[in-house]
Amino acid sequence: MRPWSSWLLSSQKALSRSKRGWWAGVTIAVLASLLILVGVVWLAASVTLFTVSSGGESSYMTVPFFILQLLLSVAMIGIGTYLVMISMWKVSASVERRGALLSQATEFELLKELRGLREQMPTVPMNSIAPTPGMVLGYRLHASRRNLWGLVGAAAVFVVFVGLGAVLVIVTYNKVSLQLGDYSAGALAIPFLIAAIWSFGYFVKQLLKLTSIGPTVLEISDYPIVPGKEYQIQLSQSGRLRIQLLDVTLVCYEEATFKQGTNIRTEKKAVFSQRLFRRRGINVDSNSSFQTQFDLMVPEGAMHSFNSDSNRVQWKIEIYGQAKGFPRVRRSFELIVMPHDLGPEPTNHPRSRERV
Amino acid sequence: MSRPAIHISLTDEKRVYQPGDVLVGQFVVDNPGDQRIHALEASVIWMTEGKGEEDMGVHFFDRQKGPLDARQLETPCKFSTVLPRSPFSYDGLMIRVRWAVRVRLFLESESELTEELFFRLGSVDSILGDLSA
Numbered sequence: 001m002r003p004w005s006s007w008l009l010s011s012q013k014a015l016s017r018s019k020r021g022w023w024a025g026v027t028i029a030v031l032a033s034l035l036i037l038v039g040v041v042w043l044a045a046s047v048t049l050f051t052v053s054s055g056g057e058s059s060y061m062t063v064p065f066f067i068l069q070l071l072l073s074v075a076m077i078g079i080g081t082y083l084v085m086i087s088m089w090k091v092s093a094s095v096e097r098r099g100a101l102l103s104q105a106t107e108f109e110l111l112k113e114l115r116g117l118r119e120q121m122p123t124v125p126m127n128s129i130a131p132t133p134g135m136v137l138g139y140r141l142h143a144s145r146r147n148l149w150g151l152v153g154a155a156a157v158f159v160v161f162v163g164l165g166a167v168l169v170i171v172t173y174n175k176v177s178l179q180l181g182d183y184s185a186g187a188l189a190i191p192f193l194i195a196a197i198w199s200f201g202y203f204v205k206q207l208l209k210l211t212s213i214g215p216t217v218l219e220i221s222d223y224p225i226v227p228g229k230e231y232q233i234q235l236s237q238s239g240r241l242r243i244q245l246l247d248v249t250l251v252c253y254e255e256a257t258f259k260q261g262t263n264i265r266t267e268k269k270a271v272f273s274q275r276l277f278r279r280r281g282i283n284v285d286s287n288s289s290f291q292t293q294f295d296l297m298v299p300e301g302a303m304h305s306f307n308s309d310s311n312r313v314q315w316k317i318e319i320y321g322q323a324k325g326f327p328r329v330r331r332s333f334e335l336i337v338m339p340h341d342l343g344p345e346p347t348n349h350p351r352s353r354e355r356v
Numbered sequence: 357m358s359r360p361a362i363h364i365s366l367t368d369e370k371r372v373y374q375p376g377d378v379l380v381g382q383f384v385v386d387n388p389g390d391q392r393i394h395a396l397e398a399s400v401i402w403m404t405e406g407k408g409e410e411d412m413g414v415h416f417f418d419r420q421k422g423p424l425d426a427r428q429l430e431t432p433c434k435f436s437t438v439l440p441r442s443p444f445s446y447d448g449l450m451i452r453v454r455w456a457v458r459v460r461l462f463l464e465s466e467s468e469l470t471e472e473l474f475f476r477l478g479s480v481d482s483i484l485g486d487l488s489a
Contacts, residue, residue: 254450257408259409267450301479302480302481309409310408311408312451313446339375339443
């Protein structure tokens, strides 16, 4: 019988190359998370023990020893964070996307064109994630990165709560061992540890959202979008699971920011939505992704993308995916919709003058 | 004593323009009386209305510094500008984008008199609705 590690790494039949890569990424992410956790607890323990021992008569924690522990624990946290970020990036983004982003620095005519249009139309947003050249159709759209920030935020909250909880547990342990009879720090540690468990659960949920149905690749025949014109969309969905539902919708949002008392609030409302594609029960094989093409047309007479300080009109392709046993996943790809009547650029008339 | 009144008019009475069209109009100040006018400003602007804070963009701006006398004010003052490609006029659920010609009169008494004339740029449908429902 072969050891599990050789089966995991070498068996092409049991585990394809893409699936092996995914598992490798997840394993590294889990190990790196443990590294961060150990680092945080070690850091908290070192700081607490140093503070406690320097206050008492017995100082078994010398300053050089403390600095050494400090450096080691910070290094563990740093290396762990780096490994988590790298492995998350590898799991969540396909090889093509990573390659496309790396080659983004090369000449790409669309970027120049978008820059020129921004100067002509300052209220039409051009600063969203710019498309890169596509493999099947002309341009490849990129999803907003909100999910990744949710994951990073959840991890940060988890680390903070674990750190605080660890400090309080060590203080309590120290007091118990010295038979001081003061358990207030222990009582205080309980809510922090509960919060740490909750934030860990949230972190896992975010991680599953990011990785459960695999990367979605959207390509479009032309870009930016003009209302009334038909475009082809190529959807490519890779993953490792049976996707129960895949739903693709074109949505237009209005977003308004306003003051309410001393708070600043932002309200968002969908003013248009149109289903582009919907299918149930998709079997995505790890060797080949699910691929389909469908049409997209922003209705003639629709408002173009608009962005001012407090108001926004935003067009998006939103993809909802549901895999069995995983939370529902939403991915959105922002589109720039141009004013439909572009024609030749207006000639320069004087736009400002002052007479005395 | 009657206060001065500003009258703005556009050559195109439909008041619907497309990007690149030339917006031509004029304004006069009626009943300027003996009021001394410090300055006169004419502008073509877009502004947002609705739930969000109001935003504004100036496309054309013309300022005449005073003092201006009655004869100068009663003479029609013409203006023209080529309209830009965006933003289009829009009547959404929470956001409204409007274009206007705005004339502002700065009186000696440190008060101001403002008059606006709205027009539309582009032909965007008001509200699109939910087609997938």
